[in-house]
Amino acid sequence: MKNPVISTVIILICFAFNLQAQPTEMIAVNTSAPITQLEPLSQNGPQNALYIKRQAPNAPVAMKAARFEGLQAYVAAHLSYPRAARGNNIEGTVKVLVKLSPEGKVLGARVVQSLGYGCDDAALKMALNMPRWTPATCNGAPIPAEIVVPVAFQLTL
Numbered sequence: 001m002k003n004p005v006i007s008t009v010i011i012l013i014c015f016a017f018n019l020q021a022q023p024t025e026m027i028a029v030n031t032s033a034p035i036t037q038l039e040p041l042s043q044n045g046p047q048n049a050l051y052i053k054r055q056a057p058n059a060p061v062a063m064k065a066a067r068f069e070g071l072q073a074y075v076a077a078h079l080s081y082p083r084a085a086r087g088n089n090i091e092g093t094v095k096v097l098v099k100l101s102p103e104g105k106v107l108g109a110r111v112v113q114s115l116g117y118g119c120d121d122a123a124l125k126m127a128l129n130m131p132r133w134t135p136a137t138c139n140g141a142p143i144p145a146e147i148v149v150p151v152a153f154q155l156t157l
Helices: 004-020 071-078 083-087 119-128
Strands: 024-030 038-040 049-055 092-100 106-113 136-138 141-143 145-153
Touching: 071 145, 092 119, 106 119, 119 145
Parallel strands: none
Antiparallel strands: 024 038, 024 049, 092 106, 092 145, 136 141
């Protein structure tokens, strides 16, 4: 994925799903002993102990990002260049954060990098009307996702 924040959020969501299924082990930290001393929980554990849960080692997480085959062709066919931007020779990129459902449906979008002159509105309109994406998955299960879609506005001579 191109955006590290979105990648991190998706990884954290996957770990949350993964941690729910992991076995745990109770351990006791003896508060009267040095902090590095950990004892397995027994029936008659130490009196001055703080009991904490320790996660078993995590299984590997298999993640796949959401994708839209033919995204560039879709943008080229469905994006209209705003008259104000064309009249002022405005070129550049609008970055749109697209929120996707676990089924790949576009739930919403917002501009995270603006260009102005009507380009932001044109990019949002195009993003909100996109057909379904192939959903993101975590360990084979579809999950919600957020994708930053760069929308380039370039005048041709």
